[in-house]
Amino acid sequence: MSLLQLVDIDLAYAGNRVVKSLSLSLEKGSIGCLLGPSGCGKTTVLRCIAGFEPVSAGEILLDGAVVSRKGYNLAPERRRVGMVFQDYALFPHLTVAENIAFGLRDRGRDEKRDRVDELLALVGLGTQGNKYPHEMSGGQQQRVALARALAPAPSLLLLDEPFSNLDVELRERLSHEVRDIIKATGTTAILVTHDQHEAFAVADEIGIMHEGRIQQWDTPYNLYHRPQNRFVADFIGQGVFLPGMVLNDGRVQVEIGTLRSDVPIECTTSCDNCERNCSLDVLLRPDDVVHDDASPMRGEVVHKAFRGADILYTLKLASGAKVLSLVPSHHNHAIGERIGIRLDVDHVVTFRGSEAGAGTLQLVQLPG
Numbered sequence: 416m417s418l419l420q421l422v423d424i425d426l427a428y429a430g431n432r433v434v435k436s437l438s439l440s441l442e443k444g445s446i447g448c449l450l451g452p453s454g455c456g457k458t459t460v461l462r463c464i465a466g467f468e469p470v471s472a473g474e475i476l477l478d479g480a481v482v483s484r485k486g487y488n489l490a491p492e493r494r495r496v497g498m499v500f501q502d503y504a505l506f507p508h509l510t511v512a513e514n515i516a517f518g519l520r521d522r523g524r525d526e527k528r529d530r531v532d533e534l535l536a537l538v539g540l541g542t543q544g545n546k547y548p549h550e551m552s553g554g555q556q557q558r559v560a561l562a563r564a565l566a567p568a569p570s571l572l573l574l575d576e577p578f579s580n581l582d583v584e585l586r587e588r589l590s591h592e593v594r595d596i597i598k599a600t601g602t603t604a605i606l607v608t609h610d611q612h613e614a615f616a617v618a619d620e621i622g623i624m625h626e627g628r629i630q631q632w633d634t635p636y637n638l639y640h641r642p643q644n645r646f647v648a649d650f651i652g653q654g655v656f657l658p659g660m661v662l663n664d665g666r667v668q669v670e671i672g673t674l675r676s677d678v679p680i681e682c683t684t685s686c687d688n689c690e691r692n693c694s695l696d697v698l699l700r701p702d703d704v705v706h707d708d709a710s711p712m713r714g715e716v717v718h719k720a721f722r723g724a725d726i727l728y729t730l731k732l733a734s735g736a737k738v739l740s741l742v743p744s745h746h747n748h749a750i751g752e753r754i755g756i757r758l759d760v761d762h763v764v765t766f767r768g769s770e771a772g773a774g775t776l777q778l779v780q781l782p783g
């Protein structure tokens with residue numbers, strides 16, 4: 416059953432629509448994420464869900480009950496929604512235990528103490544309840560903030576860029592921990608971030624946002640492997656679009672080889688016969704282009720990024736087009752070298768060719 420539903424919500428600041436007919440639904444116990452570039456409206460959606468912004472159209476339902484619609488906005492404190500912010504927002508004059516107990520003011524003393532102990536243990540700070548926030552590291556402070564938000568057992572937890580003040584390594588570790596903690600409590604949650612690694616580490620489902628709209632709401636796997644439009648393909652992971660031509664038997668020819676899909680190519684109504692030399696763009700990820708000394712197909716190394724286990728090569732083809740190739744790092748080639756490559760594509764993702772109207776999804780071909 417959906418715990419949270421947004422149905423065609425709109426929000427405008429001084430006539431400027433920053434959220435546009437946005438819909439999503441989140442099952443009880445699952446973790447969703449709004450991921451997108453700065454200014455796309457993620458935080459505004461979160462503020463609407465929390466009740467800090469009234470919607471100008473559409474509805475928000477929590478546990479089946481309408482909490483927001485035009486002209487009606489249930490107060491934030493009556494929504495049973497917990498929030499975690501990027502700056503932790505802990506009370507500096509209260510101890511860690513007092514911070515966590517803040518939302519439990521109406522509970523008895525013993526019940527409050529037991530709940531605080533339970534939360535301290537859950538976030539791995541069992542012995543640190545008497546410390547003050549300034550005596551703790553950034554990561555510890557964020558765990559306190561999470562414990563404080565979870566203490567009243569909210570039906571929905573909202574996390575707004577919760578890791579952005581932390582260094583990269585800690586961010587990655589804490590994002591896994593936070594997921595485990597949220598899952599251990601069975602809480603439904605929504606995370607807002609512009610960092611896809613964070614989104615992948617925490618969320619079950621992710622909505623890619625662009626200019627106030629969700630472009631695709633899907634699992635991390637599908638966003639990477641089955642992007643529904645160019646924006647999603649560009650935003651998630653790395654890759655290039657290489658011009659291609661559909662061959663008669665459903666194969667797609669690109670400069671460095673021929674791709675084959677297990678399913679027929681599907682066109683949109685404006686292109687009703689892909690079998691006849693349709694031109695399109697093929698999405699090639701760095702792992703689709705394999706280094707192979709024996710291959711007659713060559714690419715010139717124009718850039719290389721050493722990543723420890725792998726090197727990400729940018730290779731220029733004879734036409735001048737570039738592809739990316741992820742290669743084990745013991746294959747160390749110099750800039751200017753021409754190295755052998757071949758395609759190793761598991762499934763084919765294509766979009767209508769640039770000259771025919773870049774940006775419009777026309778065709779996606781995937782294995783059955």
Ligand SMILES: Nc1ncnc2c1ncn2[C@@H]1O[C@H](COP(=O)(O)OP(=O)(O)OP(=O)(O)O)[C@@H](O)[C@H]1O
Binds near residue numbers: 451452454456458460
């Ligand atoms: N209170 C406000 N008044 C007017 N415009 C606002 C207000 N808050 C946000 N905006 C505008 O609404 C748009 C969406 O902002 P929002 O903060 O939701 O984006 P975001 O995706 O969360 O961005 P970021 O990742 O940078 O936080 C932006 O263009 C922003 O300038």
